[in-house]
Amino acid sequence: MLKEPQAGGEGCPTLRQAGYAFGGDTGCIAEARDHAGEFLARARAEQGLEVSSRATELTRLVVSELVTNACKYAPGPVLMELGITETAIEVVVWDSDPNAPAARTTDPSRIGRHGLEIVKAVTQMLDVERQAVGKRVSARIALRDTQP
Template sequence: METMSVNVATGHSTACIADARKSAWAFLSRLVPPMTQTAAETVVLVVSELVTNALRHAGGTCTLDLTAHTGGIEVAVHDTSPQPPRMRTPDLNSGTGGFGWPMINRLADATRVTYLPTGGKTVSALLPC
């Protein structure tokens, strides 16, 4: 089982999100056997959405953990907010979002929110290889 942890910088910068995607691609490129391109793109999309949500809604800092399991990749994002992700109607007009969490739940085999004893939470998604 291969694991990797990436600290994602404080702030709402798109550079932080791009760095998380690059780290995910680097992690996925080392897997043996390799994932299909489509499965890898799905993992990177979920990384991007979870990191974006943590930076935007959970205090502006997070840690990304990627773990390769037999049959799946776990994407886990740890942040300092106790507030869980929430389902909401996507905003089609004013661009305030609402697409990420429902999409993650559709793409993942399973999602989970775990509250940390030190405060904050981990939001994780298990994606098929």
């Protein structure tokens, strides 16, 4: 579902916004990644926005990690909202678990559980906000490889 443009991150208006609901099963992770890729492709085609290949792949990665965490740690549905401004892509994921995720200390011998570390490394902003039910995790990714 598309929503009307609203104020986006850093004072930029949101040019396109879409929301998605998933059942919370593991299949929704690939579905969420696909929606993110399609969302960015539409932004390029319909609005002429310059979206780098790197931004597309980072967005798909961030969506994958955030939705994976929601499916793994929170029972029930997962909601995702994507928004795009002239400079950034906003990814928001809601789930039913009120506990904030925490990045672990660096441990090169650890297998897995590096998702939040990766998300923090590739985003301009990562925010976790407790909600009346569950939490809202927001991330911002630069739209282009270098900002003007």
